[in-house]
Amino acid sequence: MNATIKDIAKRARVSYATVSRALNNKYGVRPETRARIREIARKMSYSPNGIARGLVKRQTRTIGLIIPDITNPFFPEVARGIEDGAQERGYSVFLCNTNWEDARERQYLELLAEKRVDGLVVAPISNVVDAVRGRQYGSIPVVYVSNAPQGTARSFVVIDNVRGAYLATRHLIDSGYRRIGFIGAVEGSLSIDERMEGYKVALRERGLAVSERYIKLGHFRQETGAAVIRGMIEEGDYPEAVFAENDLLALGVIQGVQGMGLAVPRDVAVVGFDDIPFAGFQEVQLTTVCQPKYHMGKTAVGLLLDEIGSGRPRSGAARQVVLEPELIVRKTSLPG
Amino acid sequence: MNATIKDIAKRARVSYATVSRALNNKYGVRPETRARIREIARKMSYSPNGIARGLVKRQTRTIGLIIPDITNPFFPEVARGIEDGAQERGYSVFLCNTNWEDARERQYLELLAEKRVDGLVVAPISNVVDAVRGRQYGSIPVVYVSNAPQGTARSFVVIDNVRGAYLATRHLIDSGYRRIGFIGAVEGSLSIDERMEGYKVALRERGLAVSERYIKLGHFRQETGAAVIRGMIEEGDYPEAVFAENDLLALGVIQGVQGMGLAVPRDVAVVGFDDIPFAGFQEVQLTTVCQPKYHMGKTAVGLLLDEIGSGRPRSGAARQVVLEPELIVRKTSLPG
DNA sequence: GAGCTTTTTGCAAACGTTTGCTACGCTGCG
DNA sequence: CGCAGCGTAGCAAACGTTTGCAAAAAGCTC
Numbered sequence: 001m002n003a004t005i006k007d008i009a010k011r012a013r014v015s016y017a018t019v020s021r022a023l024n025n026k027y028g029v030r031p032e033t034r035a036r037i038r039e040i041a042r043k044m045s046y047s048p049n050g051i052a053r054g055l056v057k058r059q060t061r062t063i064g065l066i067i068p069d070i071t072n073p074f075f076p077e078v079a080r081g082i083e084d085g086a087q088e089r090g091y092s093v094f095l096c097n098t099n100w101e102d103a104r105e106r107q108y109l110e111l112l113a114e115k116r117v118d119g120l121v122v123a124p125i126s127n128v129v130d131a132v133r134g135r136q137y138g139s140i141p142v143v144y145v146s147n148a149p150q151g152t153a154r155s156f157v158v159i160d161n162v163r164g165a166y167l168a169t170r171h172l173i174d175s176g177y178r179r180i181g182f183i184g185a186v187e188g189s190l191s192i193d194e195r196m197e198g199y200k201v202a203l204r205e206r207g208l209a210v211s212e213r214y215i216k217l218g219h220f221r222q223e224t225g226a227a228v229i230r231g232m233i234e235e236g237d238y239p240e241a242v243f244a245e246n247d248l249l250a251l252g253v254i255q256g257v258q259g260m261g262l263a264v265p266r267d268v269a270v271v272g273f274d275d276i277p278f279a280g281f282q283e284v285q286l287t288t289v290c291q292p293k294y295h296m297g298k299t300a301v302g303l304l305l306d307e308i309g310s311g312r313p314r315s316g317a318a319r320q321v322v323l324e325p326e327l328i329v330r331k332t333s334l335p336g
Numbered sequence: 337m338n339a340t341i342k343d344i345a346k347r348a349r350v351s352y353a354t355v356s357r358a359l360n361n362k363y364g365v366r367p368e369t370r371a372r373i374r375e376i377a378r379k380m381s382y383s384p385n386g387i388a389r390g391l392v393k394r395q396t397r398t399i400g401l402i403i404p405d406i407t408n409p410f411f412p413e414v415a416r417g418i419e420d421g422a423q424e425r426g427y428s429v430f431l432c433n434t435n436w437e438d439a440r441e442r443q444y445l446e447l448l449a450e451k452r453v454d455g456l457v458v459a460p461i462s463n464v465v466d467a468v469r470g471r472q473y474g475s476i477p478v479v480y481v482s483n484a485p486q487g488t489a490r491s492f493v494v495i496d497n498v499r500g501a502y503l504a505t506r507h508l509i510d511s512g513y514r515r516i517g518f519i520g521a522v523e524g525s526l527s528i529d530e531r532m533e534g535y536k537v538a539l540r541e542r543g544l545a546v547s548e549r550y551i552k553l554g555h556f557r558q559e560t561g562a563a564v565i566r567g568m569i570e571e572g573d574y575p576e577a578v579f580a581e582n583d584l585l586a587l588g589v590i591q592g593v594q595g596m597g598l599a600v601p602r603d604v605a606v607v608g609f610d611d612i613p614f615a616g617f618q619e620v621q622l623t624t625v626c627q628p629k630y631h632m633g634k635t636a637v638g639l640l641l642d643e644i645g646s647g648r649p650r651s652g653a654a655r656q657v658v659l660e661p662e663l664i665v666r667k668t669s670l671p672g
Numbered sequence: 673g674a675g676c677t678t679t680t681t682g683c684a685a686a687c688g689t690t691t692g693c694t695a696c697g698c699t700g701c702g
Numbered sequence: 703c704g705c706a707g708c709g710t711a712g713c714a715a716a717c718g719t720t721t722g723c724a725a726a727a728a729g730c731t732c
Contacts, residue, residue, distance in 0.1 A: 002475075004717095004718055004719085005718065005719065006718080006719095014681075014682085015681065015682045015683075016682095016718090016719085017681075017682060017683075017684090017720080017721080018680085018681060018682075020719065020720060020721085021681090021720090021721090024720085026720095026721090028679070028680060028681080029679095029680065029681080030679080030680060030681090033680080033681090047446070047449045047450055048450055048718090048719080049391075049450070049452060049717090049718050049719065050450040050451045050452060050719095051387055051390045051391050051396065051451075051452050051717085051718080051719090052391055052687090052717070052718030052719040052720090053718080053719055053720075054387045054687090054719090055385075055387050055388055055391055055686095055687045055688065055689090055717090055718080055719070055720095056686070056687045056718085056719055056720050056721085057687085057719085057720070058687075060387065062430075062451070065431070069416070070406065070412045070415055070416055070419070071412045071413055071416045073409070073412075073613070075412075076406045076407045076409075076411075076412050077407055079406055079431065080405070080406055080407045080433060083406070083431055083432070083433050084433070087432075087433075092430050092432070092447065092448075092451060093430065093431055094398075094428050094429065094430060094431070095401070095415065095419055095429055095430070095431040096419070096423075096428075097416060097419050097420070110383070111428065112428075113383045114383055114384055114385070114386040115386045115387075115398070115428060116385060116386060116387050139338075251617070254618070254619075255617075255618045258618060259618075277409070278614045278617070281587070281591075281614070281619075281620075282590070282591045282594060282595075283590075283617075283619035283620055284617075284619055340687095340688055340689085341688065341689065342688080342689095350711070350712085351711065351712045351713075352688090352689085352712095353690080353691075353711075353712060353713075353714090354710085354711060354712075356689070356690060356691085357690090357691090357711090360690085362690095362691090364709075364710060364711080365709095365710070365711075366709080366710060366711090369710080369711085384688090384689080385687090385688050385689065386689095387687085387688080387689090388687070388688035388689040388690090388717090389688080389689055389690075390689090390717090391687090391688080391689070391690095391716090391717045391718065391719090392688085392689050392690045392691085392716070392717045393689085393690070393717085394717075673732105674731105674732095675730100675731090675732095676729100676730080676731080677728100677729080677730075677731100678727100678728080678729075678730090679726105679727080679728070679729085680725105680726080680727070680728085681724105681725080681726070681727085682723105682724085682725075682726090683722105683723085683724080683725090684721100684722100684723095684724105685720105685721090685722090685723105686719100686720085686721090686722105687718105687719085687720090688717105689716100689717085690715105690716085690717090691714100691715090691716090692713105692714095692715090692716105693712105693713085693714095693715105694711105694712085694713080694714105695710100695711085695712075695713095696709105696710085696711080696712095697708105697709095697710085697711100698707100698708085698709085698710100699706105699707085699708085699709100700705100700706095700707090700708105701704105701705090701706085701707105702703100702704095702705095702706105
């Protein structure tokens with residue numbers, strides 16, 4: 001139904017090899033011939049078959065993007081950066097939501113392998129991607145974004161989580177708070193250890209005790225933050241300030257605090273992590289550590305396409321970039 | 337480098353046709369043979385080449401998703417619904433951000449055609465998709481989501497915009513407001529006409545005059561809302577309430593009002609459209625008309641895959657679903 | 673105008689599948 | 703024992719390109 005190169009060849013009375021060369025601006029076809037062929041192609045509204053091309057060239061100009069959930073406000077900007085970067089260089093991107101499930105991550109890996117994507121950028125939730133290395137996905141370039149499996153040999157672009165957490169916690173301490181809690185997601189995040197680490201480092205550095213009572217883990221949802229703080233308040237023993245592993249949790253904490261009739265930051269101060277779009281909203285003014293989401297996505301895809309382009313064997317070529325976090329002080333952490 | 341069907345055939349001492357049939361559970365291969373072949377395939381960690389398959393079967397099990405901007409909080413949920421629906425039926429989806437630009441929309445159309453996607457779901461910004469029908473994209477199934485070109489013959493799933501706007505405006509009137517403004521995006525939205533229509537209908541129905549002074553168009557950005565309302569306030573002539581074409585604009589209006597030292601809803605009430613995730617946030621409590629984003633995405637992709645599956649010629653088979661909007665009354669529209 | 677170079681074109685193989693058709697070997701029946 | 707019928711398996715074409723190589727045509731030089 002769609003016109004093919006052969007149809008054009010017939011009309012133009014040349015071999016289809018010539019048509020191919022003409023259309024691809026390859027060296028070796030007379031300008032007039034080229035023009036004539038192009039014109040015919042246009043008239044027949046020819047659309048090159050990327051599938052056939054992909055088969056012979058063994059590349060699809062396509063990459064896969066595997067993230068937990070595009071609906072989580074952290075990811076759209078990352079995705080956008082990736083898509084923009086890919087698009088600029090002629091690549092298309094498959095969007096894959098794992099919904100924080102290992103099984104789905106694995107499944108997508110397989111699917112994308114069958115689709116013969118040229119590369120993958122992954123915001124991993126665990127080590128599965130790395131684990132399947134050496135099998136069929138072993139040969140396809142992967143770069144991690146947002147966080148990376150510990151000790152991976154692949155490229156990645158992440159933020160310095162322990163430093164970010166350190167900055168956040170130190171800020172709280174320096175603002176005069178002493179009993180500082182940590183609320184995190186027990187699952188769905190490779191970064192929790194690092195962020196808790198930074199939190200503890202800051203505490204110790206300032207000579208404060210790390211109290212397990214104020215360290216709570218839940219799920220990676222906004223409700224977690226609310227539930228956890230509410231629980232503490234009801235028990236009558238709650239921190240003056242909390243550092244939440246991410247902004248969604250932090251927002252939850254704020255809701256929880258207010259739901260109990262207390263106020264932020266008067267009764268409990270809070271700082272988050274990520275700087276999702278609404279953190280800066282007038283009514284919220286959440287102090288948080290910023291991740292340059294768009295930028296991270298864009299540079300990640302840049303690394304990936306470089307690896308793809310160079311055809312360089314992945315090993316040894318890995319570029320692991322860790323960005324410096326920036327603390328954005330807004331209102332939820334300012335003492336009365 | 338990747339094992340092919342022929343490699344397996346060699347190892348199994350059968351023809352590669354047999355391997356194909358064995359792996360695809362096709363009729364006509366002895367169970368033991370099938371098992372043996374499968375085992376060998378597994379050992380060689382064979383991954384079927386979807387490109388080659390796509391070439392012969394003339395379908396890629398792939399669809400394109402064209403939206404303006406995944407970063408706009410309206411779209412992630414739609415996208416998620418689409419991806420979920422696609423994934424359930426074995427399809428992958430290309431994410432394409434047009435950035436509200438016609439040219440990019442057109443460009444993606446072409447690209448996706450070359451990639452031979454089996455179908456497209458598009459949140460259109462104008463009529464270009466429909467316009468290019470009849471050319472190469474004419475034959476590929478398209479369903480619109482969120483809004484659709486007027487008079488299109490294709491399938492779509494949208495919300496009843498005029499009714500939604502009517503509901504919103506009427507609610508404002510019934511709450512006692514009289515001077516009600518409309519703020520919209522002049523570009524980047526097919527739905528603006530409909531929403532303004534609903535707004536006017538409500539006004540007239542209640543015997544209120546439509547004052548052009550209170551109807552302002554800007555860009556599709558949050559800042560627009562703020563700037564517009566600020567301008568009116570500075571001029572000393574501003575509405576008691578405003579209906580914003582979407583939540584982002586509405587949020588902007590709120591910021592603008594507060595930035596001028598006034599309060600919402602005391603000095604100016606506001607209602608939005610879309611019910612983006614943060615509209616319901618404690619600190620915001622934006623009254624708005626809800627679009628069931630996830631659901632819209634999921635049903636849109638359902639329609640698309642039905643069309644694809646049936647191989648039915650698109651014409652005549654179009655299913656155009658328009659959803660009933662629901663007004664969610666929160667705090668930004670409640671008089672003192 | 674012969675020989676040589678350079679440009680333009682065509683041939684055909686390859687990419688990795690799916691699938692219609694044919695061929696082979698059995699089984700069972702008459 | 704001959705043959706129909708069936709269950710398995712193989713052959714080869716097709717899908718629509720790209721590209722190395724060879725052939726043809728054209729342009730130069732002397």
